[in-house]
Amino acid sequence: MSVQAVGQIGQRGHLHLDATIAGAATVVGPFEAKGPLGHLFDRVVKDELCGEKSYERAERFLLRSAVELLLDRRGMSATDVDLLVGGDLLDQITTTNFAGRDLGVPLLGLYSACATTSESLLLGGLAVTSGATSTVVAATASHHLSAERQYRFPLELAVQRVPTAQWTATGGAAFLLNRDGEGQARIVAATVGTVQDYGLKDPNNMGAAMAPAAADTILRHLRARRQTSRDYDLILTGDLARAGLPLLVELLGEEGEHPDNRLQDAGVLLYSPSQDVHAGGSGAVCSALVLASLVLPRLKSGELHRALLVATGSLHSPRSYQQGETIPTVAHAVELEAIV
Amino acid sequence: MEPKEYRQRVQRLEPQRPIARNALWAFVVGGIICLVGQVVQSGLMAVGYTEETVKAPTAIIMVFLGALGTALGVYDRIAKLGGMGANLPITGFSNAVVAPAMEFKQEGAIMGTGARIFQIAGPVIAYGLLTAFVVGIVRFAIMGGKP
């Protein structure tokens, strides 16, 4: 198999990739199943604990079962996978690393908070394109309650949430990447984000902190590819939610990009307003769930021809916040094309 | 765009907090909890407690009610609506102790529940005590310990 030049990761460069998303699998919590995309997910766990004894273990269960579901449906086993790339939000990405222990697959654990979905597709796509591996699984997971425990307050603590706060999604998602050319969509290009920090400090408004990172990555990707936002049927950011999306629209507009309703946000799409999730969804799995349930099927059916996934991440930690640090953010872009 | 300019824009576009609605619910929820406190206090005095001795049992019963609401998982829901109306009364103090106790059970009875039980309420006790200490010194200096 010939190895295509993959371009250059750099300030002005982007990656030419040639990988196929052969399949995807999603496992979600009961609350996500009640959202507008609920009927599109592959599996719904019946309670937040998933039969485990802690929410951290439940999150691990979600990631592992998404991977297992993905492989099962294709009659594959873990030994058929060359590489697992993925990440989550917990501590030292324990969800991914512990699930890796259970799965016994070569593992590269990643962290870029909620940008992990595109980071893992980017690196998985790169590994496949380079010929270094033939079968890669990219996986992410997050859990509302384990994230609350880590980033916010005890669950039973009386806290009034503010309108800009986001709701960490409970779920696991896994994508199978190879070069077979058959499946849901092709990964054709990607841009690695640079870390942006506009001095925002409020962890209850991550959308506003992440919008500049999304804008920077989208604009760099478009310029490097000599495209405009009109070349896309869909630009899916994740997860700026209702507080961050209008800011991104303004930032892009100032640079002459007006994607209008081509620009959608996973945090807005995952829940309905009546679910009282404030500004919308977030979490490492949020954009992965929307990608797998909504975007990939439409690329496969030909309804969409070209889509850009721009997952965004807030890179703060509870400690950095307590020490008064601002919130650095990053966004990675992965360009997807329908298989013709 | 300059970061400062962007931060101003964020403030401009930020969804507004429902200030009037929050304030109203804080009043209602806080008022009801204090009303319950008054009922408890009057009830205790009716069975023989005096102005002097009624404070501690009232506090204990209110703390119990806050703890019960927390253990049953309803106190956080009351606070979602009532905000400070649920936080400011002593039942909220109780919630601030009981919630981490339940939460960190997962990390063990000693280093979880035991070590982190005052994670939220600790600052209130610490700075309340410090303030009382300073106020006491001032009183002592001025009045020499006369009641």
Place this chain on the structure above:
Amino acid sequence: MSYLLAFVVGGALCLVAQLVMDLTRTTPAVILVGSVMLGAIAGGFGLYEPFAKFAGAGATVPLPGFGFSLVSGLIKELPKEGWVALFSGAFKATGAGIKAALIFGILASFVTRARA
């Protein structure tokens, strides 16, 4: 009448705290600490006692009342115990509430768990 006063005054204190939180973007923790300190200071200057007499539970159930109890306990012990009361007095009036919270918290952790 005492019930109405408790409702209105207690509700008003919570309303003010809520307004401060929403208008100044202060975190709840800072407001709670601040209100205990304010209650303690007001108690030290003899301002809180008449307020508590007037509003009953409306003044003593919210956190400023906790600050007031800390100080009033300490002041009450000063003549009897002298300087030692600076260290021991504050817990005399508030110890029951704090200990109750601790006991109920630990008991709750035995019998139930935090959930969604």
